[in-house]
Amino acid sequence: TFFEMLGNFSFGDYFKREAIAFAWEFLTEVLKLPEERLWVTVFRDDDEAADIWLKEMKVSPDRFSRCDEEENFWSMGDTGPCGPCSEIFYDHGAEVPGGPPGSEGAELDRYIEIWNLVFMQYDRDKEGNLTPLPKPSVDTGMGLERISAVLQGVHNNYEIDLFQGLLQAVSAILSVKDLTNTSLRVIADHIRSTAFLILDGVTPSNEGRGYVLRRIMRRACRHGNKLGANEPFFYRLVSELVVQMGTAYPALAKNQAFIEQVIREEETQFAKTLSHGMKLLNESLSQVDEAIIPGELAFKLYDTYGFPLDLTQDIARERELSVDVAGFDKAMAKQKQTSQKASSFKASANQSIKTSIATTFTGYEHQTDKSRCVEIFIDGKALSSVKPGQEAVVILDVTPFYAESGGQVGDTGVIESARATFRVTDTQKKGQAILHYGYCETGELSAGAEVSATIDNTLRAAIACNHSATHLLHAALIAVLGEHVEQRGSLVEATRLRFDFTHPKAMTAEQMIAVERWVNDAIRANVGVRTDIMSIEQAKQSGAMALFGEKYDDKVRVLSMGELSKELCGGTHVNRTGDIGYFKITVETGISAGVRRLEAVTAKAAFEYSLAEQQLLGELLGLLKTNSGNAISALLQLQEQTKTQKKLLEQQKAKQAANASGDLVAKAVSVGEIKVLAASLENCDAATLRDTVDKIKNKLHDAAVVLATVDQGKVKLVAGVTKNLSKTVKAGELVNFVAMQVGGKGGGRPDMAQAGGNDASNLAPALDSVVDWVKGQL
DSSP: OHHHHGGGSOIIIIIHHHHHHHHHHIIIIISOOOGGGEEEEEETTOHHHHHIIIIISOOOGGGEEEEOHHHHEEESSSSEEEEEEEEEEEEOOTTSOOOOTTSTTTTSSSEEEEEEEEEEEEEEOTTOOEEEEEEEEEEEEEOHHHHHHHHTTOSSGGGSHHHHHHHHHHHHHHTOOOTTOHHHHHHHHHHHHHHHHHHTTOOOOSSHHHHHHHHHHHHHHHHHHHTTOOSOOGGGGHHHHHHHHTTTOHHHHHTHHHHHHHHHHHHHHHHHHHHHHHHHHHHHHTTOOSSEEOHHHHHHHHHHHOOOHHHHHHHHHHTTOEEOHHHHHHHHHHHHHHHHHHOOOOOOGGGGOOOOOOOEEOTTTOSEEEEEEEEEEETTEEESEEOTTOEEEEEESEEOOOOSBTTBOOOOEEEEOSSEEEEEEEEEEETTEEEEEEEEEEEOEETTOEEEEEEOHHHHHHHHHHHHHHHHHHHHHHHHHOTTOOEEEEEEOSSOEEEEEEOSSOOOHHHHHHHHHHHHHHHHHTOBEEEEEEEHHHHHHTTOBOOTTOOOOSEEEEEEETTTEEEEOOSOOOSBGGGGOOEEEEEEEEEETTEEEEEEEEHHHHHHHHHHHHHHHHHHHHHHTSOGGGHHHHHHHHHHHHHHHHHHHHHHHHHHHHHHHHHHHTTOEEETTEEEEEEEESSOOHHHHHHHHHHHHHHHSSEEEEEEEEETTEEEEEEEEOGGGTTTSOHHHHHHHHHHHTTOEEEEOSSEEEEEESOGGGHHHHHHTHHHHHHHHO
8 A cells, every 4th residue: 555655765765855846846837936936944954855955956045044943843742743844935025024034034024934844754752852753744735825915916814805805894894994904804814713613513602612713703893892893793794705705615605694693693692791891891900000900800801701811811912911811720720619619419339330341232122131140339349249228230241221321311120030129220331331220129139140131111112202203303403493403412311302402592483383393294204213233434424413422433323214314323212203102392491602402202291291281271261261262362451451550550659659759858858958868668669769769859959868668578778869969979878878777788870779678677777877977978
């Protein structure tokens, strides 16, 4: 084979020569770049590469240089594969500042690297010794945007046609004329990353790839905010991206609407937190004397408002500040430690079980099977037997019990020997062993005993219905919602199924009905359910869908339901889709950003659920005194009556407030040139208190007012101060002064504030103290 031939060539004799020749031919003959514009570098000690360039490729020594390890030696870390590099640079001309590679001005813009050849020929150990690799290779390629800039005669990647279209689109949306604006460029660059990550199945979240996407999107949105964007704008760039790249990536155009939807929802969510986070940051920075944003503040921005650390660092750089990253990391570590302590997990018994047994699973074919009890564990210790009432873990050499896997719960049932009965309550797996959890019902089960293992087939059948329905549900969601749907987790029990999947927002009632109809149509089609064993590669080629987060062996089970569904699955299933009987969604909810959860029931459980819904409907119709045909109109009539009654009640309260305000004005006490009133009202809610305070303020003109009411032992307080006094007497401080005396606290605007308390017994003296407090403020 080709790879076996590698040993017949030295690196210099073959690989370097071929790779160098290919690079030079492509640049000078295919792309037609003039040789006099190209500059070549090699690692200082790589004489092989130098000879090929100078003697065979005839590159001029005037456009050639040797560079140190920092520039021309690549490694993946302190140890491991590594090797010298050879790079090709393009000379933009003498009118551009800068010098050739290796010179003092090399970091300027005249010479731009466009091609790199990494000769992976060594393995570096921890002492730094280099050993030749037995199978060397070349990692080579060019920067697509850099070469585009060269070919299009522009000096900057952002000036190429791809970016110009995007920049002009951003410019039009945000009304920014300067196409060289840094924020404009960040946005144009980030829309590509964002769109292709979403196209690849990533959705914004707080972990893993989803967090990377969220950071990219929020950085772009923040730069848009800097340019004056007050509403979602980023999603509008997807259409221009489709124009620029849709031909090369048809899936981009196909999924445009979904990509726009994901981006817009993340923009909307971030907009709600950006203003609050920036307000907190600005307020905190006004109190910081040093040029460092405290780590605790950076963490609060991250934890409370979703500001990624690099976003805070961006803001800091713009203000010539830095961030205490070590302090941020410390706060993050503290939170993780607290979270871990707060989480209480029962240690799994199988963590202490040590076994080398490989159990043979026969549950696909058998509900019961003859076997032998190989090992018994109690509290993680291997014992010779288990007695009545004792809980234990039993390992058999052969079992029909399915161990929990792929979201399907473990089987239950019974293990019987000539002398004992062991009730199995759960089945798990450790390594190649299948662990039967349970307790001894009768007799004494001993290790080595011949046994009969029988699953609870009623529960197994119910589990099979739910598992097969899960596959149909997955297919239905893709058909109804779109190809962006990917499984993110599942649980298959006897009583229900749960399915987590990627989707940016809550499903509508119409979408859930469409999914239910799709699954039930598939059930009524009564197609056969077939399982085939094949290699993982064959399975992928056959179009079988691999489930998110699952690990598969070289040989896999492919479950097919006619043309409806084909997935890799090791679970137990029905023989025909008709065996499922009926499918009904019970719950739809969100569990994280971009991930939804459906719960559903099948077969008998679905029938019972429908009966319960029918019974509930009957009770509601009885309360409405109508039938199902008139239920909607009866409910609308009741709602209208409720609105009318509520309106009348509010009018009555307003009238009471007006009357109360008139009576209370006379009780106001003069403090200098202002009036102070503190009083308690009966049978009021907070809204009535606020309305009464406003009316009193309007009548008194220059006043500070505190009104209270007691409801079931709880104190409600509202304080109001006329605007001309609100700088001297603040309503928030006033209401807190009273609230602290009745065991509470509160806050609000300088002219209006609310509070509550638990100690109604001290309300009267607290209100009596208001006049003296106001005097103190004046």
